[in-house]
Amino acid sequence: MLEKALVGTKRYYGLLAILAGLFALGFLFYLKQLNVGLGITGMGRDVSWGLYISQFTYLVGVAASAVMVVLPYYLHNYKAFGRVTILGEFLAVAAVSMCVTFVLVDMGRPDRVFNVFKYPTPGSVMFWDIIVLNGYLVLNILIGWNVLECERHSIAPPKWVKFLSYVSIPWAVSIHTVTAFLYAGLPGRGYWLTAILAPRFLSSAFAAGPALLILLCLLVRKYSKFDPGKEQIQTLAKIVTYATLINVFFFFCEVFTVFYSQLPDHMAHFQYLFVGLDGKGQLVPLMWFSIVGMTLAALFLVNPKLRKNESTLAALCGLVIITTWLDKGLGLMTGGFVPNPMEQVVEYWPTMPEAIISLGVWAMGFLILTILYKIAVSIKEEIKS
Amino acid sequence: MGMDRREFIRIAGLSTLLGLGGKGAFELLAPGRVEAEIIPAPRSMKAKRWALVINQKKLDDATAQKCAAACHRVHNVPDFINPPDDKLKLNPGVANRYEIKWLWTAHFHNAFPGDAPPHLAEKVEHMSFLVLCNHCANPPCVRVCPTKATFQREDGIVMMDMHRCIGCRFCMAGCPYGSRSFNWMDPRPYVKEQYPGYPTREIGVVEKCTFCDERLAQGLQPACVEASRGAMVFGDLEDEKSQVREYLRKYFTIRRKAHLGTNPQVYYIV
Numbered sequence: 001m002l003e004k005a006l007v008g009t010k011r012y013y014g015l016l017a018i019l020a021g022l023f024a025l026g027f028l029f030y031l032k033q034l035n036v037g038l039g040i041t042g043m044g045r046d047v048s049w050g051l052y053i054s055q056f057t058y059l060v061g062v063a064a065s066a067v068m069v070v071l072p073y074y075l076h077n078y079k080a081f082g083r084v085t086i087l088g089e090f091l092a093v094a095a096v097s098m099c100v101t102f103v104l105v106d107m108g109r110p111d112r113v114f115n116v117f118k119y120p121t122p123g124s125v126m127f128w129d130i131i132v133l134n135g136y137l138v139l140n141i142l143i144g145w146n147v148l149e150c151e152r153h154s155i156a157p158p159k160w161v162k163f164l165s166y167v168s169i170p171w172a173v174s175i176h177t178v179t180a181f182l183y184a185g186l187p188g189r190g191y192w193l194t195a196i197l198a199p200r201f202l203s204s205a206f207a208a209g210p211a212l213l214i215l216l217c218l219l220v221r222k223y224s225k226f227d228p229g230k231e232q233i234q235t236l237a238k239i240v241t242y243a244t245l246i247n248v249f250f251f252f253c254e255v256f257t258v259f260y261s262q263l264p265d266h267m268a269h270f271q272y273l274f275v276g277l278d279g280k281g282q283l284v285p286l287m288w289f290s291i292v293g294m295t296l297a298a299l300f301l302v303n304p305k306l307r308k309n310e311s312t313l314a315a316l317c318g319l320v321i322i323t324t325w326l327d328k329g330l331g332l333m334t335g336g337f338v339p340n341p342m343e344q345v346v347e348y349w350p351t352m353p354e355a356i357i358s359l360g361v362w363a364m365g366f367l368i369l370t371i372l373y374k375i376a377v378s379i380k381e382e383i384k385s
Numbered sequence: 386m387g388m389d390r391r392e393f394i395r396i397a398g399l400s401t402l403l404g405l406g407g408k409g410a411f412e413l414l415a416p417g418r419v420e421a422e423i424i425p426a427p428r429s430m431k432a433k434r435w436a437l438v439i440n441q442k443k444l445d446d447a448t449a450q451k452c453a454a455a456c457h458r459v460h461n462v463p464d465f466i467n468p469p470d471d472k473l474k475l476n477p478g479v480a481n482r483y484e485i486k487w488l489w490t491a492h493f494h495n496a497f498p499g500d501a502p503p504h505l506a507e508k509v510e511h512m513s514f515l516v517l518c519n520h521c522a523n524p525p526c527v528r529v530c531p532t533k534a535t536f537q538r539e540d541g542i543v544m545m546d547m548h549r550c551i552g553c554r555f556c557m558a559g560c561p562y563g564s565r566s567f568n569w570m571d572p573r574p575y576v577k578e579q580y581p582g583y584p585t586r587e588i589g590v591v592e593k594c595t596f597c598d599e600r601l602a603q604g605l606q607p608a609c610v611e612a613s614r615g616a617m618v619f620g621d622l623e624d625e626k627s628q629v630r631e632y633l634r635k636y637f638t639i640r641r642k643a644h645l646g647t648n649p650q651v652y653y654i655v
Binding site: 036037038039042043044045046048049103106107108109110112113115116118119121123124125126127130182183186187188189264265336337340341342343344346 | 479481482483484485486491494495496498499516525528529530531532533534549550551552553554555557558559560561562563566567568569570571588589590591642645646647
């Protein structure tokens with residue numbers, strides 16, 4: 001099937017070239033980071049995780065959201081999703097690849113990465129995260145590739161693939177739960193020390209992931225002869241709607257507990273993010289945009305007229321992606337580290353090299369995604385004709 | 386390639402045999418001596434659980450600074466704020482981000498956040514509290530480390546293996562005291578005077594106070610304790626007759642964020 005990735009239109013090659021170029025640029029800056037140290041980023045002794053780890057966290061969510069197309073298809077026999085499961089699974093492959101790369105890029109000593117396996121430490125959540133992420137990557141490659149291959153030859157997929165599909169459902173939930181547990185069990189970090197962190201991670205994932213999938217479906221329909229289907233997009237839209245609503249609800253659950261209890265260690269982080277602390281608050285406008293935008297997106301999505309119109313749906317999906325990204329891809333990390341354990345406010349903003357390296361990783365992910373989608377779409381076109 | 390399968394197996398087999406022969410030879414010549422042996426030096430200081438009492442009443446600001454300086458000197462801790470060479474000068478924001486701190490001073494409301502009453506005694510308000518790794522009996526940093534690069538010794542010291550550390554900084558997120566530092570930049574140019582008794586570090590690893598394990602092994606008190614002119618007492622918490630226990634019996638002490646359940650082993654007399 002790989003041969004399908006090698007032939008394409010000029011537009012396809014152009015897109016690959018742009019993504020490869022961005023990836024190469026990011027790689028050059030990464031070489032500099034390897035040489036000079038992580039000091040070329042905006043991180044420091046107070047905010048010791050930044051854009052890299054937050055992108056990792058956000059993308060684990062995108063990867064986990066594949067379960068939203070796999071589950072209805074395999075567990076509820078919702079046939080319509082048969083057309084889009086492959087798009088969900090290949091999105092997961094691209095997203096997990098980015099996750100793993102972001103973790104690697106964030107490491108001070110990437111040359112020692114295998115120490116994690118050489119000295120396995122089951123007490124560390126990081127150990128489990130590496131296992132579930134790589135497992136999920138393998139699962140989705142195996143399932144996606146085999147199902148597509150069988151579809152191409154119009155035969156039913158073998159039993160073991162179906163078995164793996166069932167395994168992938170709880171596995172998807174596990175990757176984002178374990179990722180939340182990285183944060184939710186640290187005694188001194190009030191912003192993360194909450195049982196609702198994993199549920200919040202999952203709800204924002206099931207909002208942002210399918211929203212991205214809708215946009216990708218619309219793109220696929222526009223630029224290829226394969227139509228993922230109106231019904232499929234509408235079902236995804238309902239998933240986005242309820243996941244966004246639940247995500248907003250979970251946020252207010254957290255806000256209630258923090259502010260009604262008045263526990264200073266928990267309030268300080270919210271105060272920094274939403275009103276500023278000690279006169280510092282560079283994230284305040286972004287955080288308000290995030291929560292207000294997310295709430296409005298959820299309310300608009302409930303309206304069937306706006307949801308059924310694919311142009312407004314696309315715009316609202318875009319809003320969901322941006323607002324959940326601000327919440328999880330920016331606020332989550334900085335908010336957790338500010339104020340620091342000594343109650344000082346040291347702010348964080350990514351540097352240019354850090355942003356370019358992150359962009360490079362995203363470009364790598366979208367390069368993988370473009371190639372995988374090209375293969376999937378070509379096969380689907382082939383079957384149709 | 387000019388090697389067929391047969392020859393490959395032959396060469397691979399032979400080299401395996403030779404490899405085994407290497408270890409076998411050692412076993413013959415010096416039985417049982419192949420693995421590394423650790424024999425504690427006879428004068429090394431031992432304890433069931435090391436603990437530190439800081440008597441803030443006896444610690445003036447100048448002495449506190451001296452303790453920190455002594456620690457940073459014998460551990461080759463770089464100084465990004467006041468580099469040895471003007472050419473290395475960084476802008477203050479960047480220098481603060483890179484800073485490596487093993488032992489440093491802080492005000493009461495930073496060292497003990499949430500514990501300060503509205504009208505704190507003036508003397509305490511201006512006091513310089515020495516803060517460092519608390520060598521928690523229940524350390525979150527050890528719990529989260531994915532490679533056991535940070536681990537707890539039997540005598541309670543929370544150690545740091547800078548040769549194993551992968552630089553993931555999970556321990557920095559886990560530590561509720563901000564006691565861990567990461568080498569964001571090559572620290573060596575920022576070390577004022579290299580102290581030969583302790584290794585310098587490379588970029589990309591985490592470091593912190595280790596209660597001067599290298600000095601304890603030589604029978605010496607931690608460097609800060611030595612420089613403190615009696616304001617710090619170091620000893621065995623499990624030994625009833627130790628000076629640490631004597632102080633804990635005699636004075637009321639507090640610990641940093643004890644409510645988190647980390648069971649810190651640095652005690653403060655205020």
